[in-house]
Amino acid sequence: MKNIGKEKALQMLEQMIRVRRFEEGCLKSYQQKFITGFCHTYIGQEAVAVGAMAHLTPTDAYITSYRCHAQGLIGGLTSREVMAEMFGKITGCVRGKGGSMHVFSKKNNYLGGHGIVGGQIPIGLGAAFALKYEEKEGVALTFFGDGASMQGTFHESLNLASLWDVPVIFICENNQYGMGTANDRALANPQVSDFAAAYKMKGYEVDGMNLESSYKAFGEIIADCKKNSRPALVNVTTYRYQGHSVSDAGLYRTKDEVKCWKEKDPINSFYKSMEEQGWIDEEGYKALDKEMKAEVKDALEFAKESPWPPMDELTNHVYA
Amino acid sequence: MKNIGKEKALQMLEQMIRVRRFEEGCLKSYQQKFITGFCHTYIGQEAVAVGAMAHLTPTDAYITSYRCHAQGLIGGLTSREVMAEMFGKITGCVRGKGGSMHVFSKKNNYLGGHGIVGGQIPIGLGAAFALKYEEKEGVALTFFGDGASMQGTFHESLNLASLWDVPVIFICENNQYGMGTANDRALANPQVSDFAAAYKMKGYEVDGMNLESSYKAFGEIIADCKKNSRPALVNVTTYRYQGHSVSDAGLYRTKDEVKCWKEKDPINSFYKSMEEQGWIDEEGYKALDKEMKAEVKDALEFAKESPWPPMDELTNHVYA
Amino acid sequence: MPITEFRQALNQALEEEMIRDEKVYIMGEEVAEYNGAYKVTKGLLDKFGEKRVRDTPITEAGFTGLGIGSAMMGLRPVVEYMSWNFSLVAIDQIISNAAKMYYMTGGQFSVPIVMRGASGAAAQVSCQHSHNLESFYAHIPGLIVMAPSTPYDAKGLLKAAIRNDNPVIFLENEMLYGDMGEVPEEEYLIEIGKGDIKREGTDVTICAHLRQVGFALEAAEILAKEGISAEVVDPRTIKPLDIDLIADSVRKTKRLVVAEEGHKFCGFGSEVSALIHEMCFDDLDHPVIRVSQGENPLPYAKNIEAASLPDVQDIVAAAKKSLYK
Amino acid sequence: MPITEFRQALNQALEEEMIRDEKVYIMGEEVAEYNGAYKVTKGLLDKFGEKRVRDTPITEAGFTGLGIGSAMMGLRPVVEYMSWNFSLVAIDQIISNAAKMYYMTGGQFSVPIVMRGASGAAAQVSCQHSHNLESFYAHIPGLIVMAPSTPYDAKGLLKAAIRNDNPVIFLENEMLYGDMGEVPEEEYLIEIGKGDIKREGTDVTICAHLRQVGFALEAAEILAKEGISAEVVDPRTIKPLDIDLIADSVRKTKRLVVAEEGHKFCGFGSEVSALIHEMCFDDLDHPVIRVSQGENPLPYAKNIEAASLPDVQDIVAAAKKSLYK
Numbered sequence A, B: 001m002k003n004i005g006k007e008k009a010l011q012m013l014e015q016m017i018r019v020r021r022f023e024e025g026c027l028k029s030y031q032q033k034f035i036t037g038f039c040h041t042y043i044g045q046e047a048v049a050v051g052a053m054a055h056l057t058p059t060d061a062y063i064t065s066y067r068c069h070a071q072g073l074i075g076g077l078t079s080r081e082v083m084a085e086m087f088g089k090i091t092g093c094v095r096g097k098g099g100s101m102h103v104f105s106k107k108n109n110y111l112g113g114h115g116i117v118g119g120q121i122p123i124g125l126g127a128a129f130a131l132k133y134e135e136k137e138g139v140a141l142t143f144f145g146d147g148a149s150m151q152g153t154f155h156e157s158l159n160l161a162s163l164w165d166v167p168v169i170f171i172c173e174n175n176q177y178g179m180g181t182a183n184d185r186a187l188a189n190p191q192v193s194d195f196a197a198a199y200k201m202k203g204y205e206v207d208g209m210n211l212e213s214s215y216k217a218f219g220e221i222i223a224d225c226k227k228n229s230r231p232a233l234v235n236v237t238t239y240r241y242q243g244h245s246v247s248d249a250g251l252y253r254t255k256d257e258v259k260c261w262k263e264k265d266p267i268n269s270f271y272k273s274m275e276e277q278g279w280i281d282e283e284g285y286k287a288l289d290k291e292m293k294a295e296v297k298d299a300l301e302f303a304k305e306s307p308w309p310p311m312d313e314l315t316n317h318v319y320a
Numbered sequence C, D: 001m002p003i004t005e006f007r008q009a010l011n012q013a014l015e016e017e018m019i020r021d022e023k024v025y026i027m028g029e030e031v032a033e034y035n036g037a038y039k040v041t042k043g044l045l046d047k048f049g050e051k052r053v054r055d056t057p058i059t060e061a062g063f064t065g066l067g068i069g070s071a072m073m074g075l076r077p078v079v080e081y082m083s084w085n086f087s088l089v090a091i092d093q094i095i096s097n098a099a100k101m102y103y104m105t106g107g108q109f110s111v112p113i114v115m116r117g118a119s120g121a122a123a124q125v126s127c128q129h130s131h132n133l134e135s136f137y138a139h140i141p142g143l144i145v146m147a148p149s150t151p152y153d154a155k156g157l158l159k160a161a162i163r164n165d166n167p168v169i170f171l172e173n174e175m176l177y178g179d180m181g182e183v184p185e186e187e188y189l190i191e192i193g194k195g196d197i198k199r200e201g202t203d204v205t206i207c208a209h210l211r212q213v214g215f216a217l218e219a220a221e222i223l224a225k226e227g228i229s230a231e232v233v234d235p236r237t238i239k240p241l242d243i244d245l246i247a248d249s250v251r252k253t254k255r256l257v258v259a260e261e262g263h264k265f266c267g268f269g270s271e272v273s274a275l276i277h278e279m280c281f282d283d284l285d286h287p288v289i290r291v292s293q294g295e296n297p298l299p300y301a302k303n304i305e306a307a308s309l310p311d312v313q314d315i316v317a318a319a320k321k322s323l324y325k
Ligand SMILES: Cc1ncc(C[n+]2csc(CCOP(=O)(O)OP(=O)(O)O)c2C)c(N)n1
Pocket: A065, A067, A115, A116, A117, A118, A144, A145, A146, A147, A148, A149, A173, A175, A177, A178, A179, A244, C029, C058, C060, C082, C086, C089
């Protein structure tokens, strides 16, 4: 905790709570049919993106799958912008065109939210390639799921990254399942970092339920990547509390299992550590939580009241 | 050599010489414009397929890339059938429809000759899957090049094979180049067997310039695969003497390099070993070589004289 | 006849064919333990076991290729794509291998594989998840493409597909899975390449497949109230296409509207339009009218998504236009 | 004007644009040290160095995605597919990502990438190596598709493609690389979406692109000898399509033959046929005739390959047929 420092710790705690409350807001709004289509929440995984993105500078880029709200919020989009997108409103971060799976933010170098499993991996590689090409000091964080790690694009991207010394960090958010399939029923080897050596790049195992570990590990990994312009592969152990998407009943796992993971809750455990440091107390936590809830409530209001895209939006942006 | 025995050794020597003479016949016929399109020869790599396929039973299956004449000949197609295919004649093994890149033989379980780099890898996996499904004791040898090993299909297939205990042997014929690109300019790690461990399968390095080593190694690998119904990944070091295809001038490598590899010539070295055993002498070798030359000459005559496909062949076999 | 849900009709087809032929097996993401993302394969794992109903990793190219290889060896795989959008990562296997294999091997290796799954737009799943790929797959010789609109057709066609020795692209639609329709108890097959008149009429022909059939029938109702008698022709298989059935109808009505959910440019509607103009040029009182999705990626927001997708009103308007009304 | 080889015209376009804009870089198999499988990129490695001219591993999905990602960050990649056949393993990147990105991001991230390479049949390279993918790519909103037939058009279009902010599918043909044609020394661009009348005529319009343009011009010569005056229209870009140019010609000649090398079903010819029937129904004296490849995978053997591919005689026959001759 010492290395993190109080200010950063508070900021990250806030981010984790923001994400969680935001996602809860999504769940509710989905039930109320304000949000439609697919909707995948990040609840339980907060420490992964928060810990990794804490080290980013404005030059760095990042990209992920359809499970993409958190990265948007952490990277600088407002809850209003992201929530309005969930609702399909013109005030949304992509003007209502993308919805839950396609959060993007050009100003924050957030290359978005992608629906095809594994499809974003080479794009993240390309973002890092561009940074290097333009001689900018930067990395691209490329998030994907355990299920995505067996797609062909993973292999092709890791090879290219290593071969060309591209400063990209491949982050497998190993939340134990790809939809209803436990990772050991889909991956011959669920310890995905084991693949790194074959590509002659560094591989890391990171505890993604613990923000302290995640923050520390990513700090070192990102620094190393920037220093040596070498890619890395990180397998982050984590867990999603909710079903794969809102429509998934989650019958493939036991209540006990879920409970067991919830005991390692990243927000709670980080809060406890902060409390030990005397950086926050229950009251402070409650105030923060209240603030985040209010922010989400405001975002929901905003989203509800925002107008639909005008009809000409349909044919706008087909071509640049 | 003892383990091979004289009879098998003679048979394999014959196969290697047949392949070499056959390919030389192709080269000549290509210059004479009897063969058109693409044409990729196997000269220099003979010990790979001969050594591996020596252990196959009629149940086993095999598949490779467009560099596919050798496997056809070794597996039981006649020189006439394969050469007529090169010429695009109706007497060819696929009725003139495939040409040089698409040698197939259903009766020999040869799943052919494929033009898309890496495209055949999951098909070989599927052949092995079928053998297992039908509870037949068999393996499928899946040959591909070093260049193909970085295609997405490699990754997906190896994962599936290991996950499902499929008796498939992935054989990377690492002939140092994918077209004009040296393997270390395309592969972050040209020692392809290093990938095996990540998939929790066995990986092997095999000297493909030496038939004795190749024969021995594949004997063990195939036996192990059959016994345990577990896949394996084999990286075979080899070299192609000719250009990538007939139209490649091969300017990307030095004469010295080529010469150096030719000194390890698989046919010559195996012949020498046989000679040491007293299994063959120069006269015997010459006689065999003459026989093979005559066979190829006959095949060329046959191909030349065979009729073109009749016009209704154009629309035959679009649908089964 | 029992009233059966669309997904259940598919399920019956799968079950019956798996009982009939041990070589039939099912493979795809979430098809086994999860009982299918859209429950089409529900209960089949329990009935047939892990060997024949297999959950795959999310590697469409890999398991499609695996299926093709196994089909070349005599098995009869039924591969599910959770949706056809995901077939794009496997399309080289489908086109370069499955479609061309029988031809390229001079008739030696046939590839009896069925690839099936949800196709087209669902409800606001945005542009990466809303592809209509009819025109891609139908463009390629060697593939059969099916697109049933009713539980009855779905069952009969899927059974025919599984028994056929060619690779079959079997398109379903998420919005149809819950539809109910009559499905006989006794076994039946539907002949591949035979279309079906879903409603008879005399003034205008509407050619539609998949979800558009329902829309066309609704449109026909509305048109009927205005005194216009529309004939609804459902080709059921996109390839081979029962163009004669459509042409016969057009010769009667003199007008054709082709409704499809996908994009217009080089779409299925273009083909039907081109063919009908070739075959019925002198019969037509109006050029063929194509009804299709807007020429933009499908957006998420409800209002503009709806505006982009073809619907009942679009068909009604097109039919009237063909009658210069 | 200097007479320039087709591949050299492309090479000039690449070189000029690389000099003009540092963000332009080239990537593909054998494009650098080998100077290109078909020598289109010859000499560029020497001129621009390894950073900007890059040999890739044989991983089309990977490097296409890389290109897209880099384009989102502001670079302007030119990706070479050794042939368009190999784009099938990368097509999900092209369709789900490149084509939809600008729309899906509400206009934030454009994807200025050019993907180019040899398309269609070469000489007896068999069915896995002979795809014509015009109709696939043109079907997808968000993509621009170019298909030049002359060195002049090729250079002007490729330069326009590189400067354009959208993903461009740039189709070439191996059999055209050696063609010679006039290319001015001074810089020029060709407007995207503008077709070109390659020969004027009054009796029948022939619409053709890529290699078929040469065939159409030969056909026009033959027809001229028989007193038939054919107009040859080359759309140059398949999408956006200069349909008005074709329609204007048809309004004059009353007849249209569309010649394309690819398959017929849901092909580019279907689209042109459908559009022209929609636009010129009352002008046409004969339904539009499509000339295209046989509905079979392209075989290797010379005689049946030739029989499958459309050629000059096929165009002549179609033109005459449109004149009821
Ligand atoms: C190529 C492809 N195949 C299938 C799907 C359907 N699908 C969406 S998410 C998903 C599971 C992905 O699991 P994982 O990569 O572990 O990510 P997680 O959802 O656990 O974050 C599947 C199968 C898809 N979107 N793309």
